[in-house]
Amino acid sequence: MSTGPNRILDEFAKLMTDAAGAAQGVRREVETAFRGQAERILNSMDIVQREEFEAVREMALKARAENEKLSARIAELEEKLGLGGSGEAEKASPRARTKKT
Known part of the structure; x- marks a missing residue:
């Protein structure tokens, strides 16, 4: 069993260890509590x-890419219809057929 100053230092070290554990708790x-609030x-x-x-960001990027592909395809089809002459454009368009009749 420790006596004298060593015992006091041992008790003080034990007290500090307990205090550190309590502080961590x-x-x-x-x-x-902070995270919950x-x-x-x-x-x-x-x-x-x-x-x-x-x-949602991924969905938007996919939709934008699909939109660009469809826009390019529409432009390509419009170009083909424009180069083929007005007769072919009328054949391709249902509205043009109803105007003729």
């Missing part, structure tokens, strides 16, 4: 989660 409690605030603000944002 308090820190974890504060972090948990922050999450509640963000949910009430209707902020989109990152995963949802990325999914």
Whole structure:
């Protein structure tokens, strides 16, 4: 058994170790409470989660690429109809057929 100054230092070291453990516990409690409150605030603000944002972004990029392809195809078809003469354009257009009759 320790006696004298060594015992006091041992008790002080034990006290400091316990205090450090308690401080870590308090820190974890504060972090948990803060995260919970922050999450509640963000949910009430209707902020989109990152995963949802990325999914919608990918859909928008795919839609934009498809739109560009379709625009190019329409331009190509319009060019073909324009080069073929007005007779072919009238054959291709249902409205043109109804005007003739």
